[in-house]
Amino acid sequence: MSRGRLAVHAHFYQPLRIDPWTGEVPAEPSAAPFHDWNHRVDAECYRPNAERGSLAHISWNLGPTLAGWLAVEDPATYRRFVAESAAAIAQPFHHSILPLASAADRRTEIRWGIRDFEIRFGRRPAGLWLPETAVDLATLRDAEAEGIEFTILAPWQAATSGIDTRRPYRVELGDDRTIVVVFYDGGLSASASFEPEATADADRFARERVAPRLGGGPEPLESPIALIATDGELYGHHRQFRDLFLQRLVVPGAATEDRSFDVVTVDQIVAEPADHPHPAIRIAERTSWSCHHGVARWSAECPDAADGRWKGPLRAAFERLAGAIDVVTSTAFAALPGDADPEAARDAYVDVVVGRITAADFASQCWPTADDRARRRALDLLEAQRWRLAMFASDGWYWDDPIRPETRQVLRAAGRAARLVDREGTQIERRLVADLELLTSPSRGLDGAAIYRMALADVDQPPPADH
Ligand SMILES: [Zn+2]
Helix, strand or coil: CCCEEEEEEEEECCCCCCCCCCCCCCCCHHHCCCCCHHHHHHHHHHHHHHHCCCHHHCEEEECHHHHHHHHHHCHHHHHHHHHCCCCECECCCCCECHHHCCHHHHHHHHHHHHHHHHHHHCCCCCEECCHHHCECHHHHHHHHHCCCCEEEECHHHECCCCCCCCCCEEEEEECCEEEEEEECCHHHHHHHHHCHHHHCCHHHHHHHHHHHHHHCCCCCCCCCEEEEEEEHHHECCCECCHHHHHHHHHCCCCCCCCCCEEEECHHHHHCCCCCCCCCECCECCCECCCCCCCCHHHCCCCCCCCCCCCHHHHHHHHHHHHHHHHHHHHHHHHCCCCCCCHHHHHHHCHHHHCCCCCHHHHHHHHCCCCCHHHHHHHHHHHHHHHHHHHCCECHHHHCCCCCCHHHHHHHHHHHHHHHHHHCCCCCHHHHHHHHHCCCECCCCCCEHHHHHHHHCCCCCCCCCCCC
16 A cells, blocks of 8 residues: 545635625724734734645635735735645635525636636636535536536535545536545544644644544555545634644644655545546535535524524525516616626626726626616626625524624625615615515524614615515
């Protein structure tokens, strides 16, 4: 048996904190002495990990909305991410749960994430990190259709029993298409995340945790792998000094002991010898890494929340809002001169969102014969589409209660989208407010309409719900 291989994947992501109205991150007193949590997590995690040189020796994805913030607020750290991005992979743009998204939204989120990656790192990504590793076959098909070769899943997301996480697998997608899945090592990843004493000493972790995993398993393998996949914020933010642990674990020369294994990145693992294809397996559809009840955590009731009755109505309200926005958008685009396909325009609009092109230039390229008023209207609707996509970010449903800042943020995104559309003379915000009345905060007893009004109090008062 040849030497085993260790790979580490870090999922770097923060909820979108940029305000839909101001484009700024509001002050968050709970992050003191920092202005907001982005700055605090940057100081505790992104910057030290970049400075320690660890990024070149692990796989990682940097959520697009976080990457955009880092580029502006900490350009030195951002430049290190870019310089050490050889093994980076992409992420759908807004961290929404793709198996819960409409087909069109799923495609747009993947395309925006890939395009953002291409603009930042100068190449197409080979891998895609799925938000919360939430997966179904349709999502894998869409990813593969955009040129994605692999993703990373939790071991319990395999539908085939008896998988060995020390090797990659292949999922058949139909039409002779396949995608590679690397399952992370559940035990190692959990101990890295949740057992502080396990990661106090990188040499001991390598000797006592990693080496036995590579040597164990159901049968001897040619070159076994162990993949540790966690939130990247583990290394320094969730756990102090774990940036030092990571450096010592993966950076050549940082360890004081010889390792019995090599450190590799995930893209090196997936390469498939022509005479030795990865075995095929089936995935468990609509599953994820942080909910053991499928994807219920982001759509329904499951034991992850003491009282999750608010989650279903919130998603339903947003889905109705999204449908209404789409109808107004396609009606308005049909009135534009030429071949104005709203879906294609929305897919391309990511270049405006990430600042690659100005909105005015985008409009004159897309609709050269339209007058200024028609262009402004079309741009308003695409900006509404942007916030309509952002409102589905998984953070809004992750926690126990809709009173939290993460849900406030998705409500503000929804409000921004609705108001941009209502410039057309529609009343979709009014319907949104009425739909939000159907949910209640377990801790405060307030209904969703009241929470929405509180969330938008600084903008101006939304209309009363009609009954
Ligand atoms: Zn759950």
